[in-house]
Amino acid sequence: MSWLPLPDDTGFGLDNLPHGVFSDASGRRRTGVAVGDAVLDLAAVTGDDVHATGTLNAFLARGPQAWRDLREQLTTWLTDEEHRGRVEPHLLPRDGVTLHLPVEVADYVDFYSSRHHAENLGRMFRPDSPPLTPNWQHLPIGYHGRSGTVRVSGTPVVRPSGQRKAPTDDAPTFGPSQRLDIEAEVGFVVGTPSDLGTPVPLGGFADHVFGVCLVNDWSARDLQSWEYVPLGPFLGKSFLTSVSPWVVPLAALQAARVAPPARDVPLLPYLDDAGADPWGLDIAIEVRLNGELVSCPPFGLVYWTPAQQLAHTTVNGASLRTGDLFASGTVSGPAKDQRGSFIELSWGGQEPLTLSDGSTRTFLEDGDVVTLTATAPGTGGGRISLGEVTGRVEPSHREGPR
Structure with a gap:
């Protein structure tokens, strides 16, 4: 007491x-x-x-x-x-x-670790192929983001502009994103650095990671879909990533530790956590649009744990720096109201989300406010808060190149 x-x-x-x-x-x-x-x-x-x-x-x-x-x-x-x-x-x-902003962000890495999210996008964009790419069950897929645009909750979300090309267009056009989206994620803050050339094993996770925050990796889906082949996300992601102002120590999350979902294929030794004390985390996320609850993504169902993400980040010898931030990627569950992005909630814009006031959304409109909150079981028997991360969408500053 x-x-x-x-x-x-x-x-x-x-x-x-x-x-x-x-x-x-x-x-x-x-x-x-x-x-x-x-x-x-x-x-x-x-x-x-x-x-x-x-x-x-x-x-x-x-x-x-x-x-x-x-x-x-x-x-x-x-x-x-x-x-x-x-x-x-x-x-x-x-x-x-x-x-x-609680940390000066050194490097920023974003993963793609929720199976339900990856399968949803696979079914949308590759309906005639298996929803998961062949490598997905063998390694945590990720990309390096832009640390300079990681900002604290409350930072305005200026609608980004860039090249877009719809499948039916003959050529790309330039202008504000018409498919602005969120990604409800959990982030991990590195405290202790590592040496170049020395991978961090699964068991070294708590020796290097101080704690956890909430992340909203804002995404311009139309910019992203045109640019990402063959090298992956770039301008569709790099305009803003919002984080919560509070970093919850790993020590506060001991009661939230759970086993990850069952793996379908044998893992290579550096990722194999079978028989270990795994770092799945029972974190319950809530997504609100203009104050209305629209989704409850369950982080406990994420396929790749943060310990595996860190092991994979460094297995090639890449070093860690104090202030590194790596995020889980969009967290989604099997139910429609557990999807952690609007591209999933509206199924690529084909099934608009109806709000309580009768309005609908496929993607975000100017003036929309998105707030992520999350809780987890505490060591004292109740629930602890991860705080919140909020952003308000503002109109684009540019209508086209000058």
Whole structure:
């Protein structure tokens, strides 16, 4: 029990303690931890300059022992009345601070790890072929994204422009995307770097990854479909990726660990987690459009775990850097209301989604607001929150090349 009065339904109890970066009226950015409806100013309460850098990177680089030590210290401070006088002055109302991008993102990798999502897209775009490509069950497919356009929740989503070509068009045209979409994802933040040439094994996941955030990898499907052959996603993805402001430590997710779905083919040794303590995670995501719940993607059904994703990222000797972010790819389940993108919810635009006010959507319109939230089982028996990631679609700044 904490001496701090915590709301009964808080997702930010002592079994969570997510880290983020905030500023108050002074404008100074520093590290904070969400506790109930408050933010604890770590720079002030610890006196450690590592929490006054305006990003989590320097603290994350200290590694797992430092992460554990701080978590134990915070738990003691917030449960033992003896420390109340020291801690309470540095608790700030959460609704009175501004939250910022929690890490300086080094590299960004996005995967394609949800079988239901991959099969849905395969059925849409390759109806006369098997829904999964031949390699999908053998390795986590991914691509390297643009770290410079990873931004914190609340950043406006300016409708991107680019080349589009419908199947019936003779030539491409240029203009604002007409098929702007979301991808409901879970992201993983790397703290401890690795050496170039040294792969990270499955068992090294928790030695390198600090925690989890929510990701919305905004996607311009019309730009993407024209450009992605043969090298993959580029401008259809790189205009904006939104992340939640709070990074939930892996230590807070121990009760959420579950076995991944059964694998259909034998895996190569570096990906084979049979008999190991796997890193499937029972995270329940909710997708809201203009405040209305439209989907509940279940992360626990994702085929490739984050430990496998990290092992595959580094198996060729690629090194990790503090602040690396890798995301799961769109999370979808078997039911229609578990699909994590509008291209799936509207089945490529053929089955418009009807909202409670009678309006319909195939893809996003200007003014639409999309919010992702998520919860997971906490070690204290309740549920912890991963916070939220929100974006509002704004009109394109350009109608064509000049």
